[in-house]
Amino acid sequence: VAEQLAAKLDAARALHQAVAGLPRDRRPPLVLLMSSVATLIGGVGTGPYAAANAALEAYATDADTPECRWLAVAWDAWRTGAGGPDPAISLHDVLDAPAGLAALDRIRAARAVAPPLVAVSPRDLPAVLAAAARSAADARPVTSGPVAAMTTTEGIVAQLWSRLTGEPVTGPDADFFALGGHSLLATRMLAQLRERIGVDLRLADLLAHPTVGGLAALCDAGRDGAEPHAVDIPLPGGAPIGDARADDPPARSEDGTFPLTRIQHAYWVGRSGGYRWGDLACHFYLEYDCPDLDLDRYERAWRAVIDRHPMLRAVVTGQGRMRVLDDLPAYRVRVHDLTVPDEAERTRRLDALRERISRQPGPPDRWPLFTVQAARLPGGRVRLFIGIDALVCDAASWWLIDRELRAFHADPDAALPPPAVHPADCVAAVERRRAGSVAARDAAWWRDRLPGLP
Numbered sequence: 001v002a003e004q005l006a007a008k009l010d011a012a013r014a015l016h017q018a019v020a021g022l023p024r025d026r027r028p029p030l031v032l033l034m035s036s037v038a039t040l041i042g043g044v045g046t047g048p049y050a051a052a053n054a055a056l057e058a059y060a061t062d063a064d065t066p067e068c069r070w071l072a073v074a075w076d077a078w079r080t081g082a083g084g085p086d087p088a089i090s091l092h093d094v095l096d097a098p099a100g101l102a103a104l105d106r107i108r109a110a111r112a113v114a115p116p117l118v119a120v121s122p123r124d125l126p127a128v129l130a131a132a133a134r135s136a137a138d139a140r141p142v143t144s145g146p147v148a149a150m151t152t153t154e155g156i157v158a159q160l161w162s163r164l165t166g167e168p169v170t171g172p173d174a175d176f177f178a179l180g181g182h183s184l185l186a187t188r189m190l191a192q193l194r195e196r197i198g199v200d201l202r203l204a205d206l207l208a209h210p211t212v213g214g215l216a217a218l219c220d221a222g223r224d225g226a227e228p229h230a231v232d233i234p235l236p237g238g239a240p241i242g243d244a245r246a247d248d249p250p251a252r253s254e255d256g257t258f259p260l261t262r263i264q265h266a267y268w269v270g271r272s273g274g275y276r277w278g279d280l281a282c283h284f285y286l287e288y289d290c291p292d293l294d295l296d297r298y299e300r301a302w303r304a305v306i307d308r309h310p311m312l313r314a315v316v317t318g319q320g321r322m323r324v325l326d327d328l329p330a331y332r333v334r335v336h337d338l339t340v341p342d343e344a345e346r347t348r349r350l351d352a353l354r355e356r357i358s359r360q361p362g363p364p365d366r367w368p369l370f371t372v373q374a375a376r377l378p379g380g381r382v383r384l385f386i387g388i389d390a391l392v393c394d395a396a397s398w399w400l401i402d403r404e405l406r407a408f409h410a411d412p413d414a415a416l417p418p419p420a421v422h423p424a425d426c427v428a429a430v431e432r433r434r435a436g437s438v439a440a441r442d443a444a445w446w447r448d449r450l451p452g453l454p
Contacts, residue, residue: 003048004048004049004051004052005051005052005055007052008052008053008055008056009052009055009056009059012033012056012059012060012063013059015031016059016063019031019068024067027067027068028068029067029068029069029111030068030069030071030108030111031060031063031068031069031070031071032071032072032073032104032107033056033057033059033060033070033071033072033073034072034073034075035053035056035057035072035073035074035075035117036049036050036053036074036075037074037075037076037119037121037125038050038053039053039054039057039074040074040119040125041125053074056072057072057074057116057117059072060072060116060117061116061117064116069111069112069114070116071107071111071114071115071116071117071118072116072117072118073104073107073117073118073119073120074117074118074119074120075095075100075120075121076094076095076119076120076121076122076123077094077095077182078094078095078096078100094122095120095121095122099122100120103120107120150171150172150212150213150216151172151216151220153197153216153219153220154172154212154213154216156193156196156197156216156219157193157212157215157216157219158170158171158172158174158212160189160192160193160196161174161176161179161181161189161212164181164185164188164189165179165180165181165185166180167179167180169212171212172211172212172213172216173211173212173213174211174212175210175211176189176206176210176211176215177210183203186203186206187203189206190202190203190206193215193219196433196438197219197438198438198441198442199218199219199222200222201215201218201219201222205218251422251424251425251427251428252424253321255323256323256324257317257319257321257322257323258321258322258423258424258427258428259321259322259427259431260316260320260321260322260391260427261427261430264316264322264391265320267281267282267390267391268316268320268364268391269320270282271364281361281364281389281390282389282390282391283361283387283388283389283390284387284388284390284395284398285357285358285385285386285387285388286384286385286386286387286388286398287354287383287384287385287386288383288384288386289377289381289382289383289384290381290382290383290384291379291380291381291382292380292381292382293374293382293384294409295333295335295374295382297409297412298333298374298405298409299331299332299333300408300412301404301405301406301408301409301412302331302333302372302405303330303331304404304408304412305401305404305405305408306328306331306368308404308416308418308419309401309419310324310419310422310423311324311392311393311397311423312368312370312392312393312401313325313326313328313367313368314367314369314391314392314423315364315365315366315367315369316364316365316391317365318365322423322424322427324423325367328367331368331372333372333373333374334372334373334374335373335374335375335376336349336353336373336374336375336376337375337376338350338375338376338377339376339377339378346377349375350375350383353373353375353385354385357371357373357385357386357387358385358387361387361389362389364389364391369388369389369391369392370386370387370388370389370392370393371385371386371387372384372385372386373385404416
C-alpha cells in the first residue's frame with residue numbers, strides 16, 4: 001500500500017508545489033489527476049491500488065480552489081489496439097481513444113462547475129456498484145460446467161481463473177479479460193501458474209493468448225514434456241483435478257488431527273519463545289464502527305459462519321497438529337457498555353480493549369483462536385474489536401468470512417453453498433505437490449546455487 005500511495009501522492013504533491021510556485025497569472029485554470037473506477041467498484045487484488053487512488057481523489061478535493069480547479073478523474077478500463085504497444089484484446093464496455101478524448105474535452109469545458117471527482121465509464125456505474133456489493137448468497141458459483149470437457153492443463157487454468165475472478169469458467173474459449181481480469185490480477189495468476197505448472201509466462205503472453213485454451217497451450221509447450229501436477233489443485237465440491245495416488249496417506253490421522261502447513265508450523269514454533277525475536281503470535285486485528293448494529297443478529301451470523309468453516313473450530317495440539325473440534329458451545333460476542341458520559345473514561349476503556357485484543361491472542365491449543373468483542377457507544381454506535389490468529393485464518397480467508405457474515409446478518413436463513421474443501425485435504429494436496437517432480441526440480445536448482453550465495 002505504501003508503494004502505491006507514494007507513486008500517486010508524491011507526484012501529486014510535487015505537481016502542487018510546482019503550480020503554487022508559479023506567478024498567479026501563469027497558473028493553470030485546471031489540473032487533472034488521473035484516478036481509476038477501481039476506487040468505486042474495487043476488484044480482486046486491487047485493494048492497495050484502489051486505496052492509493054482514493055487518497056489521490058482526496059488530495060484533489062483538498063487542493064481545489066475556484067482560481068485553480070483540481071479535479072480527479074476516475075477512468076474505467078481502456079481498450080488498446082493499433083498504434084499502441086499492446087495488441088487489441090476482447091474487452092467489453094471499455095473506453096476507446098475517441099470516447100476518452102471526448103470525455104476529457106467535456107470535463108475541460110465544464111471545469112468551473114465540475115465536482116472535484118468525476119467518473120468516466122461507458123458502463124452504468126450504479127448498476128456495477130450494486131453488482132460488486134452483492135452478498136455471497138447472490139454470488140454465482142465459480143464453476144458450472146464439466147471440467148472433464150477440457151484437457152488437464154485447461155482445467156488447471158480454468159479453475160485458477162474461477163478462483164481469482166469469482167466467475168464461472170466452463171470452457172477453453174473463456175477470456176481472462178472478459179471475466180473481469182486486469183493487469184494486477186494477471187500478475188498474481190501468472191505467478192500461481194508458475195508455481196503449479198512450472199512455466200514462466202509473461203503478461204505479453206496472456207495478452208496474445210487471453211483464453212483458457214490459448215494459455216494452456218503455452219503452458220504445455222513450455223513444460224518440455226513434463227506432466228502438470230494436476231492432482232494438487234482441489235476443485236469446488238471437494239474433487240481434485242486428476243486422481244490422488246492409491247498409496248497416499250489419509251488426510252487425517254486416526255485421532256482426527258492433520259498436519260500444519262509449513263507456514264503454520266513456523267507461526268506455531270515462533271510464538272513459543274524458544275527463538276530469538278520469537279515469543280510473538282502472528283495475528284491480525286480489525287476494528288469497525290457500526291451505526292445501530294443489531295448485536296444479537298451479528299452474533300447469530302458469527303455462529304452460522306463458525307458452523308460452516310472447520311478452521312474456525314480448530315486448535316493446535318501440543319504436538320503441533322491441527323484438530324477440528326465438533327462439540328463446542330455457541331459462540332458469544334462479549335459486549336461492553338461504554339455509553340458512560342465521561343469521555344475520558346470511555347477513551348481509556350476503549351484503549352484497553354484495543355490493547356488487549358490487538359496484542360494478546362490466546363494460546364493456540366485453546367478454542368477459539370479468534371476474538372470478537374463489541375462496545376456500545378453513545379448515539380447508537382457499536383465498535384467491533386476483532387482479533388484473528390493467523391494459524392487458522394489468513395487475509396484472503398477473512399474476505400470470505402466477512403462476506404458470509406454480511407450475508408447472514410442481512411438474511412439469517414441465507415442458503416450459501418457449502419465450503420468446497422476440508423483444510424486437511426488442502427494440506428494433503430500441498431504435500432503431494434511438494435513431493436512432485438516440479439518441486440524436486442525447483443529444489444535442485446536452488447541447491448546448485450547455494451554455494452555461490454553471499
